[in-house]
Amino acid sequence: MDLYSFKGGFPKPLPSELVSKTPDELRELGYTGPYTAPVYSPRTQKLTWDGSAWLVIDLTDAEIEKQTTKKLLARADFVTFTSKLTGTTLYTELKTAASISLSVNVLCTELIARLTDAKFGRPDLEIINSLLAELDQELSFPDPLKQELWSLLNDCGLATLIIVPDFTPDTGTTEELDPDA
Numbered sequence: 001m002d003l004y005s006f007k008g009g010f011p012k013p014l015p016s017e018l019v020s021k022t023p024d025e026l027r028e029l030g031y032t033g034p035y036t037a038p039v040y041s042p043r044t045q046k047l048t049w050d051g052s053a054w055l056v057i058d059l060t061d062a063e064i065e066k067q068t069t070k071k072l073l074a075r076a077d078f079v080t081f082t083s084k085l086t087g088t089t090l091y092t093e094l095k096t097a098a099s100i101s102l103s104v105n106v107l108c109t110e111l112i113a114r115l116t117d118a119k120f121g122r123p124d125l126e127i128i129n130s131l132l133a134e135l136d137q138e139l140s141f142p143d144p145l146k147q148e149l150w151s152l153l154n155d156c157g158l159a160t161l162i163i164v165p166d167f168t169p170d171t172g173t174t175e176e177l178d179p180d181a
Contacts, residue, residue, distance in 0.1 A: 002034030008051035011035045043067070069125070072161055078118040081156040085115075088152065090145045097139055107135050129163050136165040143167065 003011035007030045018026065026033075032052075040047050040056045044064060048055045059067070085091050098105040111131040114124055135141075141149075146167040153159040154169070 001036075003037060004031045004033035005035065005049070005051075006031055008032075010049045011037070069161070072157070073123060075157045076118075076123070076161060077156040078115060078123065078158070081152060081158055082115050082119055084152055084156070088148050090141070090149050093139070093141075093145060094135070101138070104135065104138050107131055107138065111135070123161075125161050132162065133165045141165075 001013060004014050004026065005011045011033060014021075014026075014031070018029070018031070021029070035054070037047060038054050038056055044059055046057050046059060046063075048057060094104070094108050098108045111128065114128050114131065117124065118128065136146075146164045147170065150159060150164045150167060150169045153162050153164070159169070
């Protein structure tokens with residue numbers, strides 16, 4: 001597909017009312033081209049325009065990770081996760097422990113606040129993962145509770161974003177998410 005740059009801007013298809021114009025008429029209107037976008041890998045590179053030429057720039061590892069996380073977050077279902085969490089044995093155990101220990105109560109309150117933020121599109125995965133690790137340190141979750149949590153995370157597209165501390169899931173039930181799918 002032929003792309004045109006208007007006054008040095010990022011090339012795009014011509015507006016329909018200009019497709020019948022000659023190259024000279026297009027130049028008079030401020031268009032240059034036609035250009036063909038180069039082949040590149042959006043997963044590891046980005047395509048930019050410097051006003052007169054295409055540039056293919058390799059993404060840093062941090063940019064690739066951020067891009068992957070963004071794609072995974074787009075499919076993550078925090079609303080369903082928080083709704084179903086309240087029906088788990090883990091939640092019952094956390095409520096019981098929170099009624100006995102102030103430190104567990106504070107951690108649970110903070111976790112619920114962070115999950116609420118996530119439901120509204122403001123997830124802080126680092127803090128959520130840290131809170132789960134601190135709760136596990138305080139309570140030493142048994143493997144069946146960890147499996148319950150992991151299964152719920154997996155069902156809601158969160159198992160690659162939220163880590164169950166010191167736990168390897170049953171590989172027979174692993175559903176890895178491809179960020180490019």
